[in-house]
Amino acid sequence: MPLLEETLGFLDRYKIRPRDRLDQNFIVDPAAVERHLGYADLKEGDAVLEVGPGTGTLTEGLLEAGARVIAVEKDPRLCRLLRDRFEGRDITILEGDILKIEPPEFDKCVSNIPYGISSPLTFWLLERGFELAVLTYQLEFARRMVAAPGTRDYSRISVACHYHARVEVLETLPPEAFYPRPEVSSAVVKIVPREPPFEVDEASYFSLVRGLFAHRKKTVRKALFHSLDRILSRPVDKGERRRLVERFDPGLLAKRVFQLEPREMAAMVERLYED
Numbered sequence: 001m002p003l004l005e006e007t008l009g010f011l012d013r014y015k016i017r018p019r020d021r022l023d024q025n026f027i028v029d030p031a032a033v034e035r036h037l038g039y040a041d042l043k044e045g046d047a048v049l050e051v052g053p054g055t056g057t058l059t060e061g062l063l064e065a066g067a068r069v070i071a072v073e074k075d076p077r078l079c080r081l082l083r084d085r086f087e088g089r090d091i092t093i094l095e096g097d098i099l100k101i102e103p104p105e106f107d108k109c110v111s112n113i114p115y116g117i118s119s120p121l122t123f124w125l126l127e128r129g130f131e132l133a134v135l136t137y138q139l140e141f142a143r144r145m146v147a148a149p150g151t152r153d154y155s156r157i158s159v160a161c162h163y164h165a166r167v168e169v170l171e172t173l174p175p176e177a178f179y180p181r182p183e184v185s186s187a188v189v190k191i192v193p194r195e196p197p198f199e200v201d202e203a204s205y206f207s208l209v210r211g212l213f214a215h216r217k218k219t220v221r222k223a224l225f226h227s228l229d230r231i232l233s234r235p236v237d238k239g240e241r242r243r244l245v246e247r248f249d250p251g252l253l254a255k256r257v258f259q260l261e262p263r264e265m266a267a268m269v270e271r272l273y274e275d
Helices: 003-013 030-039 057-064 076-085 115-126 139-145 156-164 202-213 220-232 238-245 250-254 262-273
Strands: 047-051 068-073 091-095 108-112 132-138 165-173 186-193
Touching: 003 076, 030 057, 030 108, 030 132, 030 165, 030 186, 047 057, 057 068, 057 108, 068 076, 076 091, 115 132, 115 139, 115 156, 115 186, 132 139, 139 156, 139 165, 139 186, 156 165, 156 202, 156 262, 202 220, 202 262, 220 238, 220 250
Parallel strands: 047 068, 047 108, 068 091, 108 132
Antiparallel strands: 132 186, 165 186
16 A cells, blocks of 8 residues: 555544644655665664654654664654554553653664654753664754854754754655655755764853854854853843853854864863853
8 A cells, every 4th residue: 555545544534633833744655665664774672762653654664674662753643543553562652741751761763753843852852872863854943963164054953963863864855755745955964963063161161152053144253242141040140141152262262153173172171161
């Protein structure tokens, strides 16, 4: 049975109409599903987290590959469908918001995620120990994940991905690969955690990154001046603010925030907190 027909059959049987607010767009391209599973290099017994399993298309492939699936689904209607479809299989179905629950430990994350949680889910994932993730994102967001300094898409998520992992856009998918068709193209992204590329106090580093990227297009001088309270998590008066800003090289201060290399921001942390 064609995958689109199968998906429509499940939705009709359980009287489910996809909800825009939950970003419910189900993969209906069988070749794309096969490639997605192949990218995950699945092994017998892998504990795989799947966020937003929908009607269970990827789930079926994960189970057939011998994975132990932890499926987190927010929609109770789809949870009922999944429990019926995979009764007796090696799967744990958790009903709830992945950002508000704590799932069991997992080796890999393989998912067509709801695009509305792309940013918080990625930050959530990068802070956890896992072997590999293969996720479908909105293409625009995927480009931000791998963007280089100085480019239009370079952002806080670019810096976080560079620090925590090796990230690669594997392929793009057209809207017709999904039902209902989204208004955007999608991308399959591979995330492999790694050791940070430089030594820095992590909490201080990301506090600086958050503060600076709140003023992404401003000069580093202006962004730093206006963000020091947030970066240092305490009130900073104008006198101290000026003294701290003047610790940095004028050439660095003249750059725009989106032009900063990750290593430059790591060096800024050391300079900012020196006695």
